Amino acid sequence: MVARSSEVRPSAVRRSASPGAGGRRARGAGRLAGLGLGGAALLVLLTGCDVGATFDGFGWPQGGITPEAHRMYDLWIASCIAALAVGVFVWGLIFWCVVRYRKRGNELPVQTRYNMPMEFLYTIAPILIVSVLFYYTAIVQTNVVRTTKNPDVTVEVVAFKWNWQFNYRDGQGPEANTVASVLGTSEVIPVLVLPTDRSIRFEETSRDVIHSFWVPEMLFKRDVFPGKVRNVFEVSKLETEGAYVGRCAELCGSYHAFMNFELRVVSPEKYDQFLAAKREGRSTQEALTAIGEEPYATKTFPFETRRTEANFNPDNASAGAGN
Ligand SMILES: [Cu+2]
Secondary structure, X not given: OOOOHHHOOHHHHHHHHOOOHHHHHXXXXXXXXXXXXXXXXXXXXXXXXXXXXXXXXXXXOOOOOOHHHHHHHHHHHHHHHHHHHHHHHHHHHHHHXXXXXXXXXXXXXXXXXXXXXXXXXXXXXXXXHHHHHHHHHHHHHHHXXXXXXXXXXXXXXXXXXXXXXXXXXXXXXXXXXXXEEEEOOOOOOOEEEEEOOOOEEEEEEEOOOOEEEEEHHHOEXXXXXXXXXXEEEEEXXXXXXXXXXXXXXXXXXXOHHHOOEEEEEEOHHHHHHHHHHHHOOOOHHHHHHHOOOOOOOOOXXXXXXXXXXXXXXXXXXXXXXXX
């Protein structure tokens, strides 16, 4: 930076050069900034469950059903709190400057340059903030995408236009065998039955285009690629029994929006019985009935193509079947 001395009045140079008021002010601002940063870092350290519930998750979906979902949720809440803390601190400084240095006459106010504490603060504070956010993001991300050698359950997710097949496997990788399978059709929504309290590995592959496997309550989605790519992710356990809608989250064609499935989380005992029934050759609906579950999806329904003659020939609607 080149000093343009013509802009700086001699009085200003004298005042900023003196170690009195300017130095104290800089130290005060430095202390304030340190306090703000420390507070932000502390807040990031805290998991913000209660705060999140109070503020409706700051826009993040609540009610995750995996430990990984809770960690992602906590990271989001803590990041929001940290951002708000920094925001409030900056707004405070702005308003303080507006009031403290409001116009008092026609003379140009003191022009301060080369204030090392301030310049240092401007540089270090953002680096610190980004470092703290990066640190916690890296920890959570590593946890979420971690895979293990021997998960309790391995399910192969096969996506195709516009439905899903779920293959229960006897091992990992493409060489493992399918021991039971659930297939979605135009009439029946595929129900993916999985147990609570067991680690589950999802191995994804597509038969045609790119899809994306997404259960909103897992707070996680991952693209499903065609070809040799097997996209893999794991959850350490499913915590809550129940039925959850699953979706395709990648625009894959005309009926992408209707490419739904249902995740049915049951007890480990029921899951074993379901799998045994399937291995005996029973249909998914029979196996679900056998374990006392609703045989068909309860959270979503097969899509209606609405392909009537009226859709294709709007001018001849009266001659067609539907309108
Ligand atoms: Cu799709």
